[in-house]
Amino acid sequence: MRDKHINNHGTYKALSKLAFLELLKKQDISIPERVEHGNRRRIAAERMVTFRSLATLARTDRLFYPLELVHNDKPDFWLHHGAYEVGIECSEAVSQEWSETDALLEREGRHVMLFEDNFRIGTPKRTVAERREICNSRPRGPGWGDDEMEHEWALGINKRVIAKVDAFNNPDFEKYHENWLFIWSNLPGIVTNTNTAMKYLMTEFKCYWSKKSRYDKLIVDIGREIIEIKDEKWASIPINNLWSQVNKIKS
Numbered sequence: 001m002r003d004k005h006i007n008n009h010g011t012y013k014a015l016s017k018l019a020f021l022e023l024l025k026k027q028d029i030s031i032p033e034r035v036e037h038g039n040r041r042r043i044a045a046e047r048m049v050t051f052r053s054l055a056t057l058a059r060t061d062r063l064f065y066p067l068e069l070v071h072n073d074k075p076d077f078w079l080h081h082g083a084y085e086v087g088i089e090c091s092e093a094v095s096q097e098w099s100e101t102d103a104l105l106e107r108e109g110r111h112v113m114l115f116e117d118n119f120r121i122g123t124p125k126r127t128v129a130e131r132r133e134i135c136n137s138r139p140r141g142p143g144w145g146d147d148e149m150e151h152e153w154a155l156g157i158n159k160r161v162i163a164k165v166d167a168f169n170n171p172d173f174e175k176y177h178e179n180w181l182f183i184w185s186n187l188p189g190i191v192t193n194t195n196t197a198m199k200y201l202m203t204e205f206k207c208y209w210s211k212k213s214r215y216d217k218l219i220v221d222i223g224r225e226i227i228e229i230k231d232e233k234w235a236s237i238p239i240n241n242l243w244s245q246v247n248k249i250k251s
Helices: 017-025 036-061 095-106 128-137 146-166 194-204
Strands: 013-016 067-071 076-081 084-093 178-185 217-223 227-231 233-238
Touching: 013 017, 013 233, 017 036, 036 067, 036 084, 036 178, 036 217, 036 227, 036 233, 076 146, 084 146, 095 128, 146 194, 194 227, 194 233
Parallel strands: 084 178, 178 217
Antiparallel strands: 013 067, 067 076, 076 084, 217 227, 227 233
16 A cells, blocks of 8 residues: 555554454544534544444445555545545535534533424524524424425535535545545434435436536435445445444534
């Protein structure tokens, strides 16, 4: 394997699938709160979505050995498995209004159950006072009709992918034999019908496939499963959850 800059975030090596899964199992994938740990939370989220996704890909024999994984920058990880070099970029798909309102609650030390349909994609930016009023009054939103939740999810994932394609095409973003994008889905609502959600997402992706420079594979972690998207096809794979409740995600 060629020399690679290794920063302080870590490097991981394994000679076999079993060794790699045992290595991943020892890693902490918990996510700290938004306010107290800004940059540390981002790095923790990168590790979490990468380790969960790779553990799932490893179980289904989509990786090759020996394997080396390095936490890097632009992209976030460098993976050498078998004869292949892969760049892995990570991102969180989240409603900006949801994350900022959540951060407000954290700053004020409050635990409030909010109606997630008040934080849909495209919600106008609110003032701090408006966010605080929503936290205080907890108004019911318009609700989710039919497959509206799946449609909303598709819009949010597509928006995040397009933003990351722009980053991918920056001159300082290093390209490899293959380039993957891992997304942690932390959008409002819960996808209850994966097939319906993916029908909407693949429709949104029509413009994505026409781009000359884009990621070769997309992985979306929706909690109970990952969605693997490649060559205009997709597959749902149950998460290989190696971790105990101690390392559960704090979204």
